[in-house]
Amino acid sequence: MIVCTNCQHKNPDGSIFCSECGAQLTGSDLTTQNIRTDQVREILRDDARGARPPVEAAPTVNAWASLHLMESGQILPLTDRNEFTLGRVSEGQPIMPDLDLTPYQAYANGVSRLHAVVKRDSKRIVIMDLGSSNGTYVNGKRLTANVERLLSHGDVIALGKLKIQILVKSP
Amino acid sequence: MSNARDYYALLGVLRDASQEEIKRAYYEAARRLHPDTNRAPGETEFFLDIQKAYEVLSNPKRRAEYDQTLPKADTPSLPVNVQVQYSRPNLVRMNEPQLVYVQLDVRPRQQTDKIPAPPLNVCLVLDRSTSMKDAKMDLLKAAAIQVLKSLRPEDIFSVVTFSDRADVVIPASYQVDTKRIESQIRMIQPSGATELYQGLEAGLEQVRRSRDPSRLNHLILLTDGHTYGDEQACLNLAAEAAVQQIGISGMGIGADWNDTFLDELAGRTGNTSQYIARPQDIQRILSEKFNELTRVFSEEVTLDYTPTAGADAAYAFRLQPETGPLKIENPLRLGPILQDTHLSILFEFLVQPAALNTDLLRILEGHLKVAIAARPTPLPPMRLQFSRDVGAEAGTDPPPITIIQALSRLTLYRMQERARNEVQSGNYEGATRSLKNLASHLLAQGHQGLAHTVMLEMENVQRQQAFSSSGEKDIKYGTRALIMTEGM
Numbered sequence: 001m002i003v004c005t006n007c008q009h010k011n012p013d014g015s016i017f018c019s020e021c022g023a024q025l026t027g028s029d030l031t032t033q034n035i036r037t038d039q040v041r042e043i044l045r046d047d048a049r050g051a052r053p054p055v056e057a058a059p060t061v062n063a064w065a066s067l068h069l070m071e072s073g074q075i076l077p078l079t080d081r082n083e084f085t086l087g088r089v090s091e092g093q094p095i096m097p098d099l100d101l102t103p104y105q106a107y108a109n110g111v112s113r114l115h116a117v118v119k120r121d122s123k124r125i126v127i128m129d130l131g132s133s134n135g136t137y138v139n140g141k142r143l144t145a146n147v148e149r150l151l152s153h154g155d156v157i158a159l160g161k162l163k164i165q166i167l168v169k170s171p
Numbered sequence: 172m173s174n175a176r177d178y179y180a181l182l183g184v185l186r187d188a189s190q191e192e193i194k195r196a197y198y199e200a201a202r203r204l205h206p207d208t209n210r211a212p213g214e215t216e217f218f219l220d221i222q223k224a225y226e227v228l229s230n231p232k233r234r235a236e237y238d239q240t241l242p243k244a245d246t247p248s249l250p251v252n253v254q255v256q257y258s259r260p261n262l263v264r265m266n267e268p269q270l271v272y273v274q275l276d277v278r279p280r281q282q283t284d285k286i287p288a289p290p291l292n293v294c295l296v297l298d299r300s301t302s303m304k305d306a307k308m309d310l311l312k313a314a315a316i317q318v319l320k321s322l323r324p325e326d327i328f329s330v331v332t333f334s335d336r337a338d339v340v341i342p343a344s345y346q347v348d349t350k351r352i353e354s355q356i357r358m359i360q361p362s363g364a365t366e367l368y369q370g371l372e373a374g375l376e377q378v379r380r381s382r383d384p385s386r387l388n389h390l391i392l393l394t395d396g397h398t399y400g401d402e403q404a405c406l407n408l409a410a411e412a413a414v415q416q417i418g419i420s421g422m423g424i425g426a427d428w429n430d431t432f433l434d435e436l437a438g439r440t441g442n443t444s445q446y447i448a449r450p451q452d453i454q455r456i457l458s459e460k461f462n463e464l465t466r467v468f469s470e471e472v473t474l475d476y477t478p479t480a481g482a483d484a485a486y487a488f489r490l491q492p493e494t495g496p497l498k499i500e501n502p503l504r505l506g507p508i509l510q511d512t513h514l515s516i517l518f519e520f521l522v523q524p525a526a527l528n529t530d531l532l533r534i535l536e537g538h539l540k541v542a543i544a545a546r547p548t549p550l551p552p553m554r555l556q557f558s559r560d561v562g563a564e565a566g567t568d569p570p571p572i573t574i575i576q577a578l579s580r581l582t583l584y585r586m587q588e589r590a591r592n593e594v595q596s597g598n599y600e601g602a603t604r605s606l607k608n609l610a611s612h613l614l615a616q617g618h619q620g621l622a623h624t625v626m627l628e629m630e631n632v633q634r635q636q637a638f639s640s641s642g643e644k645d646i647k648y649g650t651r652a653l654i655m656t657e658g659m
Contacts, residue, residue, distance in 0.1 A: 001267055007608075012521065014259055014270035016570055017582040019589075021608045024579070085572055090615055094579045098569075113616070117572065130576075 017094055024094040064120050068165040069104050086159060087114045110134035110160025125151045125168060134160035178224035185551050197225040203415060251541050252278045255557060258574050260566030262559045264527050271520050273557050274574050278513040279468045288465050289544035290325040292386040296374035298394040299332040304361040307424065307450045314454035315356050318461050322346055329377040333370025334363025343377040367398035368405050375408060378417050387467050387544050388417045391460060395424040402432055409439035416542060418442050418470060420460060424450060426641035441471045441504030443495035446648035469508040469541045476501060476537025481526025486519040490577055494655045517577050533558045583612055584650040594632055602632050621649045
């Protein structure tokens with residue numbers, strides 16, 4: 001049984017949205033997989049006291065790729081799973097991106113709630129725009145929605161105006 | 172690709188079909204093709220072939236002999252591709268019911284020789300009751316004429332009007348002299364009450380006159396009012412039409428028609444109803460519908476299944492094309508596949524603890540049947556199975572993003588359904604709460620207009636204990652439209 005944190009309605013196990021209030025039931029499946037961007041920020045802040053993390057350096061251990069937020073200089077490692085949706089959480093809405101970019105002025109930069117997805121299969125890493133309002137750009141070129149685009153190390157992605165550099169772990 | 176003498180293909184069964192399956196396929200074909208009920212050219216011959224096939228296959232000895240003559244079974248290259256996705260990697264043994272979502276996608280396979288869209292055999296059934304007078308009628312006529320002009324030479328077209336009686340304005344035929352036909356449409360005059368059965372019966376008669384399995388046989392009903400007392404008779408007609416592979420689409424104009432009924436009527440043939448809020452939109456929506464009919468790849472996909480005790484399909488919804496809820500019945504009429512829009516269904520199964528005394532739960536087992544008008548022989552049915560491992564622990568993989576996205580939008584539609592049910596059962600407080608929740612989700616997602624409508628209806632429910640009939644439809648078809656529009 002899953003108790004909705006929003007309205008206390010009891011939903012059967014396996015529910016994804018609350019049948020009473022429509023809130024997404026962020027079951028353990030989802031929360032453990034979400035990257036806690038706040039924590040990452042904390043760690044990075046500690047790092048920043050010493051030296052800024054070198055951008056070209058190998059990304060965090062175990063990550064198959066990392067996202068370098070160019071405005072703030074922070075790096076978010078992508079680990080554990082092969083697919084991350086990028087977007088921003090907004091109050092009371094049922095969509096929960098894997099990676100919430102709210103702390104990086106996502107709203108002001110025109111990031112949609114569910115903006116794009118970064119995926120890895122056997123060897124390649126791709127990005128796909130999920131029909132966002134302000135578009136996804138790779139190295140300045142706008143992507144067609146729902147069409148995958150190959151990513152390589154150093155490519156600069158823009159979700160709306162939020163610029164992110166992709167750092168790929170070399171094999 | 173297929174050998175016309177292949178008896179299995181003729182009956183549309185698999186090589187290893189049981190005697191029972193063969194018998195059923197034969198009865199089904201017989202019902203569809205019997206010379207007494209059929210006037211389309213070539214069908215009698217086709218029926219004789221099927222009879223021959225049944226004679227051989229129903230006799231185990233002759234069947235075995237026949238099987239010897241067949242070339243070794245090569246897996247036929249099916250023209251569709253079936254994909255099944257689950258919301259969770261496994262089911263968990265527990266003492267309470269649990270949910271699993273299953274998304275079924277049926278796509279046309281990319282082929283070098285593209286299967287062309289079949290020619291149409293379409294009847295427009297138009298409501299000409301008094302309420303249709305003036306602008307509404309004029310716009311309806313203009314829309315019908317527009318459709319007439321867009322027909323291809325190979326299409327068969329007819330028009331029936333109805334009020335308390337039905338008139339055949341244009342009998343089913345190829346349309347050569349569009350000028351003359353156009354003037355006949357212009358002469359339609361509104362008068363009388365709305366008796367849907369009359370129109371539906373006359374319209375189906377026109378479609379049947381030129382019914383041909385290699386065409387897309389379809390009826391489009393346009394109405395603006397309630398019909399009284401003949402609903403059940405209409406539903407029976409639609410069920411008969413479904414057996415003969417005639418599709419029915421419903422379009423309701425304005426606020427005063429019965430959307431639940433029209434949805435159910437069209438649902439009998441695996442189609443759905445559409446809402447035309449303003450008469451100005453008749454032409455656009457009707458043209459879109461026709462355009463859709465000319466892009467049909469498969470007119471209908473059905474799922475014949477054996478239900479599993481303790482794993483009930485609690486809800487089924489067609490995400491595309493023709494977005495709308497499915498009636499849970501057996502066989503399930505899943506809907507059409509368009510050349511550029513594949514069929515996508517989302518199922519919700521409620522699994523009871525008693526069903527979990529196994530390591531692998533077959534949630535559903537059945538056969539998919541894909542009717543493709545442009546192919547001379549029916550496709551063999553495809554086996555389909557939904558199953559999940561049963562374990563002690565829940566898997567950690569999150570649900571596929573496609574299921575989450577579909578559900579996030581479907582949740583809004585279901586909140587609307589819930590509010591309507593609550594109003595009907597007199598739970599106004601519950602309905603108000605559901606509408607309030609719905610409005611806040613719509614606002615958060617940036618659908619201000621629809622959220623506003625929902626809030627107005629919330630007031631109506633509080634004050635008058637009922638929806639306004641236009642608001643009710645605006646919300647239902649508005650939340651449905653959100654499911655259709657991809658992205659945000």
